[in-house]
Amino acid sequence: MASRKTSILEASARVIARRGVRGLRVEELAAEAGVSTALIYYHFKDRTGILRQTLEFINDRAGRYTAVREAGAPPLGPREELEHALLLELQDVPEVRENSVAWGELRASAVFDDSLREDLARATLVWVQEIAELLGRVRPMTPAPELAAAAERLTALLEGLSMRWLSGTLPLTHARTLLGEAITTELERLGR
Numbered sequence: 727m728a729s730r731k732t733s734i735l736e737a738s739a740r741v742i743a744r745r746g747v748r749g750l751r752v753e754e755l756a757a758e759a760g761v762s763t764a765l766i767y768y769h770f771k772d773r774t775g776i777l778r779q780t781l782e783f784i785n786d787r788a789g790r791y792t793a794v795r796e797a798g799a800p801p802l803g804p805r806e807e808l809e810h811a812l813l814l815e816l817q818d819v820p821e822v823r824e825n826s827v828a829w830g831e832l833r834a835s836a837v838f839d840d841s842l843r844e845d846l847a848r849a850t851l852v853w854v855q856e857i858a859e860l861l862g863r864v865r866p867m868t869p870a871p872e873l874a875a876a877a878e879r880l881t882a883l884l885e886g887l888s889m890r891w892l893s894g895t896l897p898l899t900h901a902r903t904l905l906g907e908a909i910t911t912e913l914e915r916l917g918r
Contacts, residue, residue, distance in 0.1 A: 730765065732783075733759050733760070733761070734759045734770075735780055736759075737755055737758040738750065738776055738779075738783070739825065740758060741755055742780060742827075742828040742831050743824045743827040743828040743831065746831045746834075746835070748835065750773070752773065752776070774842075777842055781846065781849055782849075784832075785849050787821065788815065791819075804860070805864050805913070807860055808857070808863070808864055808909065811857065812857070812880060812905060813905060813906065815884055816888060816891065816898060816905060823892065826888045826889075827892055829885075830885070830888070830889050830892070833846060850881070853881055854881050855874075855877070856877075857877035857881055858876070858877035861873045861876055861912070861916065865913065865917055872916060873916070876916055879908070880905075880908060880912055883904075883905065887901040887905055
């Protein structure tokens with residue numbers, strides 16, 4: 727059974743995905759989580775604390791669903807591991823959809839919120855570093871700045887493709903194809 731704090735974070739991700747960051751009201755969050763507003767303030771102190779910890783929760787949850795593999799499955803090679811990490815961000819599963827929408831809402835709100843901008847920048851940097859490390863496993867002789875640039879392009883493309891898919895302007899299969907082609911292009915570029 728999930729802890730109360732985890733239940734609140736799950737509810738926060740749902741509310742942000744449904745109503746946006748500006749639509750996040752502590753009273754609505756409490757109702758969604760089935761807890762009192764006092765308990766929310768006990769765990770998070772203020773709205774900024776809720777947003778910061780929801781961002782961490784979303785990142786941790788994405789790390790879990792992109793790392794999931796079937797029991798007994800053979801280990802992935804470096805390229806397959808890279809593709810696995812990126813392409814699992816584009817799957818029609820409620821948890822992934824909710825995470826992607828909430829991430830997009832948090833990113834859009836960071837334009838106007840300096841404290842959220844800093845947290846989002848840190849989270850994005852960690853994600854880019856993780857992808858750069860995976861790229862480095864495929865192309866181990868590539869200098870770190872080139873790996874970071876490729877990771878930046880791939881993660882930015884993934885965010886854009888995700889928003890287009892979620893908004894209904896791009897079919898999921900096409901988004902996945904475009905991302906797969908971009909992975910190939912980046913790996914070829916790094917291999918030169």
